[in-house]
Amino acid sequence: MQPGSSNKRVLAVLTHLAIIIALAVSAVPPILSWVSDYRHEQAAVVIEAEINGRIVGQLINTNPDLWVFETLRLEELLARRSDIGNRNEIRSVFGPDNRLIAQSLDELKPPLIAGRAPLFDSGRQVGTIQVQRSLRPAIISALWIFLASSVFGASVFVVIRNLPLRTLRQVFTALAEEKEKAQITLQSIGDAVITTDAQMRIEYLNPIAERLTGWTTAQAFGRAMDDVFKIYNEKSRLPATNPIQECLEKNQIVEMENHTILVRHTDQQEFHIEDSAAPIRRTDGSVLGAVMVFHDVTDRKAAQNRLQHIAFHDTLTGLPNRALFRKKLSKAMIDARFMKKHAGVLFLDLDRFKTINDSLGHAIGDELLVLVAKRLEQCIRESDVICRMGGDEFTAVLNSIDMPDNAGSVASKIVESMAKPFSIQGHELRISTSIGIAVYPRDGEDLDDLLKNADAAMYYAKGQGRNNYQYFHADMSSKAVHDLQMDNALQAALENNEFFLE
Ligand SMILES: Nc1nc2c(ncn2[C@@H]2O[C@H](COP(=O)(O)OP(=O)(O)OP(=O)(O)O)[C@@H](O)[C@H]2O)c(=O)[nH]1
Known part of the structure; x- marks a missing residue:
């Protein structure tokens, strides 16, 4: 009122x-x-x-x-x-x-x-x-008395009407000032605020809440909270439980679900939001309504996502990097165990890539790596994933394969696909790749073992004249593979000027 x-x-x-x-x-x-x-x-x-x-x-x-x-x-x-x-x-x-x-x-x-x-x-x-x-x-006496008592009555009228009113005016002024201060505070804070009555009907939205929901207080007043504040779970895209509903049911402060998205009713723009709802109680403790305070974390979420992407992706090709590869392979192993299937790891290293770098320059080498990455992605299912481990090394994680041979089919497709020339800045480049395959759980039940074995199989493929794929088998930890690995490591150290005299 x-x-x-x-x-x-x-x-x-x-x-x-x-x-x-x-x-x-x-x-x-x-x-x-x-x-x-x-x-x-x-x-x-x-x-x-x-x-x-x-x-x-x-x-x-x-x-x-x-x-x-x-x-x-x-x-x-x-x-x-x-x-x-x-x-x-x-x-x-x-x-x-x-x-x-x-x-x-x-x-x-x-x-x-x-x-x-x-x-x-x-x-x-x-x-x-x-x-x-x-x-x-x-009659005259009564009239005189009436005259005298009327004067007294008029004084009583003035006193009764004015004295309490002055006090009430002071109380109302104080209340109005308090309300004004509260309004100004709500208008000025950076968070969005919505208040409802105990039946979840909107009573007030501050300017930030009006901007984020697309409703003005005048439009929203008296409407159901769910009509005005439409929220979804970011991942499942299912409607999220309104925290005000929960806070009124439990009569306690409720934090909003993580990954909540608010859809603005005017233009359907989505905002990532965070925060909580609290019941508004009378002095006797009964619930009068609820207040929800929330803020737009879309920018922070985007920054987080960017950082997360950088942390888990290769900047040149955009493919998942070594860290994400480990997560993906780990999940593939868990899924395979659960579904009693297999998971495959393909370890790829481009053949003689250094020659391209040395002859045409690093920039062309980079472009080639990007095109290779794209072509590799075309060789796998949507459920599988290609990662760049560094340099000219890539991996493929093959999820839920029925039998180990399926991994060979993918490797064969990749080898074939690489045989087609790449056209970069007027140059027609040809490259091939050597692939090592390790299959979970046959070739290792531990992630590092699987990776090590796929790597060994890749070196074995190099030793077999490159441009082929090889399944891991126990003999591959032999001296020949070890020598190849050592040869490669020495070349890399030489390139990186990692040798020095003491
Ligand atoms: N352009 C470019 N080159 C890179 C990048 N990272 C590593 N390299 C180069 O890629 C080359 C990798 O060579 P190696 O795999 O060791 O050797 P290779 O020439 O491919 O020969 P093999 O692997 O034995 O068939 C090295 O010359 C690295 O300097 C990169 O991001 N961009």
Whole structure:
């Protein structure tokens, strides 16, 4: 609720309350005064009628039949009460036929109140006496009281309406300032913030959340959280559980799943996001809603992916490097064991590659390596992988092969494929490769053993005149292979100027 609207509502309630109390304060005293005066006058006229009746009764008793003709005497008797203080009365005597016989001469202003008493002669009613008084003094008195109490009522109205309002205004101002500060904080922070009620209906999005979701607070207000905040698992592409749902169910802070992707509703752009949701509780601990704070980690994720790619790929060819090769082979071995199949490792070394470098230059050598890498990738299944181990050495990891011979088929395809010339900068280059094959688990159950054996088989292939492939077998750890390996290592050391005299 806005402080302004609360203010107005409280003002209206206070105004009504003040009016009711002020009216009560103004009206009750004159009403009480009037009622009391009226009752007093009512009783007084009855008592006066009886007193006057007794006085007139004495005249009737002494002159039973002729009293009705004693008008003067009656008027004198009626006036006598005025001498002892009741001047504001009209006293009238009525005969048997209700005819006016005598009347005191006091003049009264209306409205009048009357009291009557019977006149008896020997127990027989012979007439009536009536006493009237004016109610005007009671009315004037009530009006004066009303005037005085109205002034008091008006003061009460002013006090009731204004004093609490001033305090309330201060409270509302303080609350509004607090809210303003909170709003500014939420608008300024770098994280995206979404708040919902306990039914997961959107209440607020800060500007970052609006940018990332594509919804403004006005558009999203009252909508279901899942409509506005669409998230998926980066790997499975399945909808991810909304952390607000979990946090409301568990009534505790929930961290968002890793690898969460948020899809912006306006343009379907995807953002990698991270963070958490927390319940918003009342002071009694009951849940009022939830707040979710998240931030865009797309750039960080991309940088991480770039670093990861660099760490695990060869910069020249883009192929997986030695580190990734080890991971891939390790997984292939686990899969093969699980599926009771085989995994193959092909170790390739280009033949006489140095000649190309030496004759045409390193740059052409590089281009050739890139083209070789592409051609190698065309020789394998999608589930297999080609890696560059360094220099002109490549490997192929063959996943889940039914029998060792399948590895030979791939090697044969590669040898054939390499036989076709490569065209680089106007040069038609021909190259071949020597391939050594080791098959898991037959040629080794350990990753390093398999690699070592594939390497030995490759040297054996070199020894067999190059441009061929060889399966590993136990004799290959022979001196001939060892000599070839040594020869190669010495050549590399020579090229790299690794020899020195001490
Ligand atoms: N262009 C280029 N050459 C490289 C790169 N890395 C290593 N080399 C060269 O590749 C050559 C590898 O030669 P070796 O495999 O030892 O010998 P080879 O000439 O291929 O002869 P064999 O292997 O015995 O058939 C060396 O001359 C290295 O300097 C590279 O990234 N780019």
